[in-house]
Amino acid sequence: KQEVTQIPAALSVPEGENLVLNCSFTDSAIYNLQWFRQDPGKGLTSLLLIQSSQREQTSGRLNASLDKSSGRSTLYIAASQPGDSATYLCAVTSEGGSEKLVFGKGTKLTVNP
Amino acid sequence: DTEVTQTPKHLVMGMTNKKSLKCEQHMGHRAMYWYKQKAKKPPELMFVYSYEKLSINESVPSRFSPECPNSSLLNLHLHALQPEDSALYLCASSQAPGRQLNYGYTFGSGTRLTVV
Numbered sequence: 001k002q003e004v005t006q007i008p009a010a011l012s013v014p015e016g017e018n019l020v021l022n023c024s025f026t027d028s029a030i031y032n033l034q035w036f037r038q039d040p041g042k043g044l045t046s047l048l049l050i051q052s053s054q055r056e057q058t059s060g061r062l063n064a065s066l067d068k069s070s071g072r073s074t075l076y077i078a079a080s081q082p083g084d085s086a087t088y089l090c091a092v093t094s095e096g097g098s099e100k101l102v103f104g105k106g107t108k109l110t111v112n113p
Numbered sequence: 114d115t116e117v118t119q120t121p122k123h124l125v126m127g128m129t130n131k132k133s134l135k136c137e138q139h140m141g142h143r144a145m146y147w148y149k150q151k152a153k154k155p156p157e158l159m160f161v162y163s164y165e166k167l168s169i170n171e172s173v174p175s176r177f178s179p180e181c182p183n184s185s186l187l188n189l190h191l192h193a194l195q196p197e198d199s200a201l202y203l204c205a206s207s208q209a210p211g212r213q214l215n216y217g218y219t220f221g222s223g224t225r226l227t228v229v
Binding site: 032034036041042043044045046049089100101103104105106 | 119154155156158169201203205216217218219220221222223225
């Protein structure tokens with residue numbers, strides 16, 4: 001059974017700092033990994049999607065890497081801003097025909113002005 | 114149009130009420146999903162529709178009844194809910210069964226349901 005873990009559970013940083021969020025998964029047989037952002041009480045916004053054959057994806061100040069064999073992904077946020085404050089969720093789609101998206105519990109990020 | 118639209122945004126209902134949640138997308142996606150999210154928890158899958166047919170039911174109680182009238186619309190009918198069913202209900206879509214492998218999922222903004 002696929003399990004996804006995100007560390008840390010919460011992170012507080014000053015504005016302008018570069019930071020890394022971590023995601024690990026127990027079964028390396030995945031099709032893809034997706035990072036989402038969720039603001040309090042709101043839906044999920046997709047940030048980056050990495051296919052299993054890819055090593056990284058970039059969008060603006062965000063860079064996500066994937067090491068499938070070791071079951072790890074990182075989300076790097078450069079020059080953090082208060083508007084980046086949210087919960088960041090990592091989710092994987094596993095091989096085997098399942099259409100399930102398995103989520104981690106998320107990292108709650110607070111960027112202080 | 115690259116959005117999944119959910120209505121209503123907020124819903125308060127009594128335990129004897131019947132209500133429905135609505136989800137709509139016009140991206141041509143052929144797979145649609147209902148997720149339930151409790152506070153400070155990750156989303157949990159409830160139902161999957163592929164080409165308008167129910168393909169996965171995650172052992173959800175029958176007081177939740179999904180419906181997919183067409184390829185753009187997904188409903189969740191609610192009846193005789195319990196207070197513990199209060200949660201954020203999220204709808205998502207993907208291009209086609211299996212295509213989410215390449216293109217991922219698009220989520221709506223959710224319906225905040227409170228059962229009193």
